[in-house]
Amino acid sequence: MLVIFVRTFILYSVVVLTMRLMGKRQIGQLEPFELVIAIMIAELATIPMEDRGIPLINGLVPIMTLLFIQVLISFLSLKSLWFRSIMDGSPSIVVRNGKIQEKELYNARFNLNELIEQLRTKGYANISDVEYAILETSGDLSVIPKSQKRAVTPGDLKIDTQYEGLPIPLVIDGLIQTKNLNMVNLDESWLKLELQKFGIDRPDDVLIASLDTQGKLYFQSRDHKK
Amino acid sequence: MKLLAGLTILMIVFVVFGIHTQQQILGLASDMQEMVPNISREINNENWDAARNDTARLLEQWNEIQDRWDLFIVHSEIEQVELYIARILSYLSSEDKAAALAELAALNTQLSHIYRKEMFNVQNIF
Numbered sequence: 263m264l265v266i267f268v269r270t271f272i273l274y275s276v277v278v279l280t281m282r283l284m285g286k287r288q289i290g291q292l293e294p295f296e297l298v299i300a301i302m303i304a305e306l307a308t309i310p311m312e313d314r315g316i317p318l319i320n321g322l323v324p325i326m327t328l329l330f331i332q333v334l335i336s337f338l339s340l341k342s343l344w345f346r347s348i349m350d351g352s353p354s355i356v357v358r359n360g361k362i363q364e365k366e367l368y369n370a371r372f373n374l375n376e377l378i379e380q381l382r383t384k385g386y387a388n389i390s391d392v393e394y395a396i397l398e399t400s401g402d403l404s405v406i407p408k409s410q411k412r413a414v415t416p417g418d419l420k421i422d423t424q425y426e427g428l429p430i431p432l433v434i435d436g437l438i439q440t441k442n443l444n445m446v447n448l449d450e451s452w453l454k455l456e457l458q459k460f461g462i463d464r465p466d467d468v469l470i471a472s473l474d475t476q477g478k479l480y481f482q483s484r485d486h487k488k
Numbered sequence: 489m490k491l492l493a494g495l496t497i498l499m500i501v502f503v504v505f506g507i508h509t510q511q512q513i514l515g516l517a518s519d520m521q522e523m524v525p526n527i528s529r530e531i532n533n534e535n536w537d538a539a540r541n542d543t544a545r546l547l548e549q550w551n552e553i554q555d556r557w558d559l560f561i562v563h564s565e566i567e568q569v570e571l572y573i574a575r576i577l578s579y580l581s582s583e584d585k586a587a588a589l590a591e592l593a594a595l596n597t598q599l600s601h602i603y604r605k606e607m608f609n610v611q612n613i614f
Contacts, residue, residue, distance in 0.1 A: 283491060315563040323502060330495040337492050 265314055273307045276322060280329045285336065293350045293399060299332045350399040357395035360408065370397050381405060427475035436466040436484070446473060457481065509560055510606055516553050517603040520546060524596045531580070531588050539588070540580045547573045561602065568598055 280303060284296070292300060303325055310321035339346040354366045356377060367377065378389065380403040386392050394406040416423050430442045432453055443449060453465065456479050462468060471481035523546050530539035550573060557566055572595035579588035605612065 317559055317561065317563070319559055320562075326495070326498060327502070330499050333492050333495055337489070 266312070269314070269318060270311050272318065273311050273321060276325055277303060277307045280325055283329060284332050295335055295349050296332065299328050303328055353399055353404075354397040355394060356397050356403075357389070357392050360390060360393055362389070366397075372397060377403075386411075425475060429472040429474045429480070431470065431472045432479075433465050433468040433471035433481070435470070436468060438465050448473075507608075510608060513557065513560070513606045514603055516549075516557075517599050517606075520549060521596060521599050521603070523549075524592060524599075527576075528589060528592055531585055531592065534583070534585065536580055536583050540577065543573065543576050543580060547577070561606070565598070565602055565605075569595065569602075572598060 281300070284299075306321055306324050306328070310316040310318055335349055339349055354363075354370045354372075356363055356366050356370065356372060362374070362377070367374070377395070381387075381389060381392060381395065384403065384405045386405055386407060391407050391411040392405055393408045394404075396404045396406075398404055430439075430446055432439055432442055432448075438450055438453065440450070443453060450465075453471070457463075457465060457468065457471070460481065462481070462483055465471075467483050469482045469484045471479060473479055523542060527539050527542045527546070530536075530542060550569060554566060554570070572591055575591045576588055576595065579591060
């Protein structure tokens with residue numbers, strides 16, 4: 263039992279490390295070759311995990327080899343457009359200038375019902391509202407509506423807007439984020455002083471505190487103080 | 489790029505290490521196989537003491553390499569070799585000629601099987 267416990271621990275760590283090294287794209291959107299590798303890795307890890315008769319290295323070597331293949335394919339895809347089109351395919355424009363491209367739909371083996379369903383989920387019930395619909399290599403459908411049908415932006419209405427940056431977290435779960443404080447040229451004493459103004463003596467009592475680009479401090483104290 | 493370079497080095501290590509262990513396994517398997525005809529002759533001549541000594545030497549050699557082989561070869565195949573040697577020793581003690589020769593032949597086949605399975609060739613790839 264102990265052996266299986268340790269083997270599981272090792273293989274899990276290796277698979278997590280492998281998926282991390284494969285890059286962030288793995289988690290959200292898988293290209294065909296990435297999907298194949300992800301499935302194979304999961305399968306390869308489970309066999310030596312449960313079968314003590316199989317040497318651990320028989321699971322680790324193929325996992326590392328698949329990681330190498332994946333990184334190599336990603337690298338070559340980055341360098342060569344031709345290679346990328348071979349490995350990932352190319353996007354198909356299924357609706358062009360508001361007109362459904364039958365041939366493209368047929369080539370992608372994407373039927374009309376699927377197209378209409380996907381358009382509905384994207385918020386376009388009427389196909390005549392769509393200027394372009396592109397079937398991406400990951401299988402996602404990107405929809406570009408006709409200019410009269412898209413949401414109005416402040417730019418359309420010629421309304422000036424203020425800069426909206428990213429609020430910077432200064433305290434997370436009671437821990438002061440010194441790096442973030444330094445980034446906005448502030449220090450802990452400033453933070454403590456600001457919190458004291460709201461009756462909070464210790465940053466430990468803060469669940470989250472962030473500073474927006476207007477210099478406004480947002481915070482929420484813990485329900486149960488430490 | 490660093491990751492790719494690191495992984496390329498790792499792949500080269502795998503290949504070099506793979507060739508090295510394959511050569512080692514093949515060498516040790518054939519060393520052990522070379523002892524089999526000698527033991528077989530001694531059993532046929534009913535030279536039980538010499539056969540027992542040689543089989544004990546075979547077991548000793550096996551015990552030395554077993555730990556290393558455990559890392560690369562499916563464990564059941566290794567256990568099988570151990571089982572054959574134990575049976576041979578037992579049959580030699582009871583001076584059962586036919587059974588001892590049968591187990592020795594089985595051991596020889598098992599070693600050949602490991603040897604053939606570890607060889608890098610087209611048959612093993614497909």
